[in-house]
Amino acid sequence: MPSRVHPRVEIVRPGLLTFATRGPSRYFGGDRALAEMVHAAVHAAVSAVAAAPVRVGVADGRFAAQLAARNARPEASGLPAALVVAPGGSASFVAPFPVVVLGAPATADLLERLGLPTVGDFAALPPGAVAERFGPEGHRLHCLARGLDDASLALTEPPPDLVEQIELDPPATRVDTAAFAAKALADRLLARLGERGLVCTRVMVEAETEHGERLARCWRHEGAFTAAALAERVRWQLDGWFAARSGDGDVAALGDPRARQDAAVIADAALTSAIGLLRIVPDEVLPADGRQLGFWGGDQVVHDRADRVLARVQGMLGHDAVVTAVPQGAARRGERAVGAMGRAAGAGAPALRRWGEARLARCGAAAVAGARLRAAAARRSPRLGRWARGRDGPRRGVGATGVPTSRRAPRRWGEVRGWAGPWPHDVRWWDPAGRRRRVLWQVVVDAGSRGEIACLISVEAGRAGVEALYD
Amino acid sequence: MVSLAAAERASLPGRDPASRSRLEVLAREVRPAVAAADRTLPVAGDLGALLPGGGLRRGSVVTVGGAVGDGGTSLVLHLAAAATAAGEWAALVDPRSTLGGAAAAEAGVSLDRCAFVRRVPQGRWATVVAALLDGVALVVATVPTGLRPGDARRLAARARERAAVLVALEAPPTAGAPGRAGAWPVEAALRMVAEGSPWPGLTAGSGLLAPRALRVGVERRDGARSGEVAPLARAG
Numbered sequence: 001m002p003s004r005v006h007p008r009v010e011i012v013r014p015g016l017l018t019f020a021t022r023g024p025s026r027y028f029g030g031d032r033a034l035a036e037m038v039h040a041a042v043h044a045a046v047s048a049v050a051a052a053p054v055r056v057g058v059a060d061g062r063f064a065a066q067l068a069a070r071n072a073r074p075e076a077s078g079l080p081a082a083l084v085v086a087p088g089g090s091a092s093f094v095a096p097f098p099v100v101v102l103g104a105p106a107t108a109d110l111l112e113r114l115g116l117p118t119v120g121d122f123a124a125l126p127p128g129a130v131a132e133r134f135g136p137e138g139h140r141l142h143c144l145a146r147g148l149d150d151a152s153l154a155l156t157e158p159p160p161d162l163v164e165q166i167e168l169d170p171p172a173t174r175v176d177t178a179a180f181a182a183k184a185l186a187d188r189l190l191a192r193l194g195e196r197g198l199v200c201t202r203v204m205v206e207a208e209t210e211h212g213e214r215l216a217r218c219w220r221h222e223g224a225f226t227a228a229a230l231a232e233r234v235r236w237q238l239d240g241w242f243a244a245r246s247g248d249g250d251v252a253a254l255g256d257p258r259a260r261q262d263a264a265v266i267a268d269a270a271l272t273s274a275i276g277l278l279r280i281v282p283d284e285v286l287p288a289d290g291r292q293l294g295f296w297g298g299d300q301v302v303h304d305r306a307d308r309v310l311a312r313v314q315g316m317l318g319h320d321a322v323v324t325a326v327p328q329g330a331a332r333r334g335e336r337a338v339g340a341m342g343r344a345a346g347a348g349a350p351a352l353r354r355w356g357e358a359r360l361a362r363c364g365a366a367a368v369a370g371a372r373l374r375a376a377a378a379r380r381s382p383r384l385g386r387w388a389r390g391r392d393g394p395r396r397g398v399g400a401t402g403v404p405t406s407r408r409a410p411r412r413w414g415e416v417r418g419w420a421g422p423w424p425h426d427v428r429w430w431d432p433a434g435r436r437r438r439v440l441w442q443v444v445v446d447a448g449s450r451g452e453i454a455c456l457i458s459v460e461a462g463r464a465g466v467e468a469l470y471d
Numbered sequence: 472m473v474s475l476a477a478a479e480r481a482s483l484p485g486r487d488p489a490s491r492s493r494l495e496v497l498a499r500e501v502r503p504a505v506a507a508a509d510r511t512l513p514v515a516g517d518l519g520a521l522l523p524g525g526g527l528r529r530g531s532v533v534t535v536g537g538a539v540g541d542g543g544t545s546l547v548l549h550l551a552a553a554a555t556a557a558g559e560w561a562a563l564v565d566p567r568s569t570l571g572g573a574a575a576a577e578a579g580v581s582l583d584r585c586a587f588v589r590r591v592p593q594g595r596w597a598t599v600v601a602a603l604l605d606g607v608a609l610v611v612a613t614v615p616t617g618l619r620p621g622d623a624r625r626l627a628a629r630a631r632e633r634a635a636v637l638v639a640l641e642a643p644p645t646a647g648a649p650g651r652a653g654a655w656p657v658e659a660a661l662r663m664v665a666e667g668s669p670w671p672g673l674t675a676g677s678g679l680l681a682p683r684a685l686r687v688g689v690e691r692r693d694g695a696r697s698g699e700v701a702p703l704a705r706a707g
Binding site: 420454 | 583586673
């Protein structure tokens with residue numbers, strides 16, 4: 001695990017961890033060697049539970065390194081996906097990216113409309129003018145854009161008595177018990193920080209077990225922790241520790257390979273017994289520069305209540321079981337129609353966001369489909385093979401024109417009454433491994449006494465299936 | 472004004488008994504209107520006209536049934552839209568991750584007050600729904616097969632206590648099992664059945680499916696009625 005490489009590995013969120021490389025690079029023989037080593041270590045940890053790409057980026061600051069990791073590609077098959085930006089080259093590395101990568105959608109939108117589409121354009125503005133117009137948040141983004149990371153922030157040494165801990169009696173054997181205690185802990189810590197006019201950007205989450213083991217992990221937040229965000233990090237961490245203990249059962253959320261994989265990276269060490277003590281140590285605190293609440297706040301009570309309940313359900317089911325949808329820009333009508341019908345995230349289909357997170361979650365493709373779908377019954381049913389053929393003999397290739405006929409429709413469906421298509425749908429065309437080419441048809445079939453059923457049929461590699469039902 | 476004690480009212484200057492009684496009549500007329508808005512979630516459009524009081528009574532259980540493809544999903548999204556339009560939150564329990572966010576948005580659900588809860592194991596369904604009823608005004612959940620009447624009663628009691636609406640989406644009846652495995656096992660305040668209708672928009676080889684008017688049957692305590700529900704006007 002990466003903590004063998006560096007004593008202070010910071011987890012930003014499940015799926016992303018960062019650490020300072022200067023020392024380890026010197027020790028292990030350069031950035032490249034370090035990146036390859038870390039890649040191998042993480043890959044070994046992750047591949048035991050799920051096959052997922054691991055990417056490593058090295059740059060002058062956290063932001064640039066994160067961008068480098070996101071853009072790392074293996075140079076040849078067999079080589080690890082690692083991208084090393086030369087020292088001092090971070091500013092020019094981040095310059096060509098669109099401003100939205102800075103992670104502040106509202107500001108990015110404004111910058112684009114001001115005619116500053118790339119990070120480089122934004123970085124070229126004079127720092128004073130940016131701070132004047134966009135305030136402290138804008139200043140921070142401008143630092144990122146210039147490849148300076150948040151080094152300009154004046155970090156305050158946390159007062160030693162800000163540590164919050166709670167003894168669990170009886171010791172917690174389940175995630176939700178411990179997470180419940182953690183919530184109170186986080187509230188208390190944030191309240192005390194608030195009294196001193198401080199905010200916290202990095203915490204150590206520590207747990208002691210009945211057997212006297214001590215587990216600790218460092219979590220970092222891009223902005224500043226709110227009580228909810230902090231409690232969430234602690235719960236992720238507890239999820240990881242408990243999951244590593246119980247192998248693969250127990251935690252309901254871990255039926256999902258991605259959650260298992262997250263847990264494997266987060267855990268690092270496994271519990272051997274129940275947790276008797278939980279501690280949160282603020283590791284990096286900053287003076288709070290204030291937050292202005294929106295003027296038209298809406299009904300805060302309703303939101304708070306929903307917030308609590310959804311967080312609790314998330315605690316029961318795992319952190320990506322509760323999502324909200326975020327509308328994305330609508331595309332042209334035809335495109336939208338196809339996108340809305342397709343299962344994959346098409347244009348105009350809302351993206352899903354895990355509850356409590358600003359980041360978009362990768363989601364089960366089915367969930368973003370815009371069609372009013374209910375059960376996608378009989379997917380890839382071989383009996384539907386006939387639908388892929390036209391009246392004039394077999395279709396040639398995907399995208400050819402065939403006419404769906406229905407001498408043998410699925411189940412007890414009757415004749416086709418209306419149809420439209422085909423719409424070629426090239427899914428993930430940029431990705432040679434994940435690319436799927438298929439065609440979609442909208443079809444209305446006779447359902448006997450029940451009237452009609454409208455569905456979306458997809459044909460892929462000569463096989464057809466019911467993709468979705470309009471319900 | 473209404474809550475003034477009798478002694479205080481008597482001491483008010485210049486009020487003859489006739490005008491005072493007129494005021495009291497007026498107060499009675501005004502008061503229930505405010506309380507009723509608190510007790511129901513008004514449902515827009517034709518669907519609201521089919522429902523008692525023009526909406527969903529808070530603290531009640533509503534079941535939605537219908538065969539596959541007959542419009543049950545559209546119906547529950549329509550109800551969820553009613554909750555978000557009232558400024559409340561809605562939660563959609565979606566164990567198989569088949570509900571579409573775009574469809575919800577099209578049905579009028581405001582997405583910033585709507586949560587999708589996915590991957591709910593069958594064994595924890597009742598616990599999750601009960602937790603959601605605690606803080607969300609409207610919860611849509613697909614009834615799992617073999618839901619025990621005891622659990623269903625407990626959920627109904629929880630909904631009543633928290634003044635939340637539970638919309639139980641029933642599994643479509645299967646021909647082989649007349650026992651209705653995925654039905655809500657106890658009495659509900661309101662039963663709605665989507666009855667389907669023809670789909671406009673497609674011909675042989677051209678067109679695009681258009682929103683359809685849905686036939687909906689509603690069983691209320693005061694009798695059954697049914698009607699067509701026109702699709703809501705789309706935003707664009």
